[in-house]
Amino acid sequence: MKWCEYPGYWLGVEAIQNYGCRMFTGLGLTLQLVTISVGLGAIFGLALAIVRLYGPKPIGMIVTGYTTFFRGTPLLAQVFLVYYGGGQFRPTLETLGLWTFFRDAFFCAAFTFTLNTAAYQAEVFRGAIQSVAKGQWEAAEALGMHRFPLFLKVILPQALMVALRPLGNELVIMVKSSAVASLVTLYDLMGATRLAFARSFDLSVYFFAAALYLLIVETIRRVWDMAERRLTRHLHHA
Amino acid sequence: MEQLLLLLSWGDKGWGDELAAGAAITISLALATLPFGLAFGLVIALMHRANSKILRGIATIYTTIFRGLPELLTLYLVYFGLQIGIQKTWAAFGLPGRLDMPAFVAGMIALGLVLAAFSSEVWVGALNSISRGQREGAFALGLSKRQTFRFVILPQLFRVALPGLGNNWMVLLKETSLVSVIALPDLMFWTGRANVVTKEPFLFFGVACLIYLLFSVSSAAGLSALERRFSRGFAAGGRR
Numbered sequence: 001m002k003w004c005e006y007p008g009y010w011l012g013v014e015a016i017q018n019y020g021c022r023m024f025t026g027l028g029l030t031l032q033l034v035t036i037s038v039g040l041g042a043i044f045g046l047a048l049a050i051v052r053l054y055g056p057k058p059i060g061m062i063v064t065g066y067t068t069f070f071r072g073t074p075l076l077a078q079v080f081l082v083y084y085g086g087g088q089f090r091p092t093l094e095t096l097g098l099w100t101f102f103r104d105a106f107f108c109a110a111f112t113f114t115l116n117t118a119a120y121q122a123e124v125f126r127g128a129i130q131s132v133a134k135g136q137w138e139a140a141e142a143l144g145m146h147r148f149p150l151f152l153k154v155i156l157p158q159a160l161m162v163a164l165r166p167l168g169n170e171l172v173i174m175v176k177s178s179a180v181a182s183l184v185t186l187y188d189l190m191g192a193t194r195l196a197f198a199r200s201f202d203l204s205v206y207f208f209a210a211a212l213y214l215l216i217v218e219t220i221r222r223v224w225d226m227a228e229r230r231l232t233r234h235l236h237h238a
Numbered sequence: 239m240e241q242l243l244l245l246l247s248w249g250d251k252g253w254g255d256e257l258a259a260g261a262a263i264t265i266s267l268a269l270a271t272l273p274f275g276l277a278f279g280l281v282i283a284l285m286h287r288a289n290s291k292i293l294r295g296i297a298t299i300y301t302t303i304f305r306g307l308p309e310l311l312t313l314y315l316v317y318f319g320l321q322i323g324i325q326k327t328w329a330a331f332g333l334p335g336r337l338d339m340p341a342f343v344a345g346m347i348a349l350g351l352v353l354a355a356f357s358s359e360v361w362v363g364a365l366n367s368i369s370r371g372q373r374e375g376a377f378a379l380g381l382s383k384r385q386t387f388r389f390v391i392l393p394q395l396f397r398v399a400l401p402g403l404g405n406n407w408m409v410l411l412k413e414t415s416l417v418s419v420i421a422l423p424d425l426m427f428w429t430g431r432a433n434v435v436t437k438e439p440f441l442f443f444g445v446a447c448l449i450y451l452l453f454s455v456s457s458a459a460g461l462s463a464l465e466r467r468f469s470r471g472f473a474a475g476g477r478r
Binding site: 068071072073074076077080084085089172176177178179183190193194203206210213 | 416451
């Protein structure tokens, strides 16, 4: 018996034992999707926030349009738009050499999740950067710092500390939202569970999936809390 | 181009009327869920602040579960769980035939449970923001606990809670798209159907996105108007 069959064995539920391995593989896929999209989304989101705040006005307006679109429409609709809609542009995508990318459900989901979370994270970063007091800019300028190092070494570190908590929330939201990937043929945790239920018609597989999701979400929340307390410990000193 | 417009037109050839009907279901589901979810959320919030340790424990477990589960999973659990439960009781009473769970009700319950968990956080924050003096003042005037809540706390609560509840509403509006997986003919369901028939996914999912966007943007405008209205007695706050 493989390790992934044990939980079902211990619980005495045949369906969980039979589909345990698929579900744990699915959990791996879920985590992979979330790590990729939140990681890339953070870089992209930060860039968007900076452009929005300091870039030329027309580009700033484009960024606003982008964030409004991705925050104002359901993730499910976005995933369908990319996954099914992409197929319609096959000739163009083929000439661009991007077809292998958009043909694959995993890449489509990861791509859409990245764009989606980048929009949310851009708003987080924008708020965090704006929350840094004006005096910090003035003091750094008075010391003769140039704009680029000033932003990188004075403003950004302080902004990131403010952004930590909402970013943790965003990470948790992405873990939950990633279940949508199961609707474009992917066997993430949700997809594997749907398969298990369709074949066994045993509701306990959904409860097992629920327990796994809760475990992940709570772990992230606690670890993030600890990390935040540690990183901002110099601020709490009384 | 004309062909695409024809696909979106009303009548037999176009999908315009189907999309509109779907959008109507999306909106009605969200509106039907809202009062139930908010009221239940307020109950959970009051439990969070109760003196009883057991009540507090239940409230914490409730919010932890429903904030941590993917909405899609909650939806499946409620839909299939209630379906199986109803059929078992139906059979246990020896009734003939079978009773099916309407998808609309399942969607409403699932989304309502999630909304309650998220809105309870907002309610707790709002309840905490109301100063102690308000309760003490009401007590001094001889108001009962119930009266204090109804006439002193609740009217002030909405103003503080409104921005947070507005966010909850926007999230709810987008989450309704998930009910298409339990065959409730909402906007997402009809666009999926149109895609299968016409093979024009980009057009239809694009239009669906734009309709959702329209809902979100108009909600945001409506909410800020509502916020202005609710805080009209509080010009001192700085922002009008």
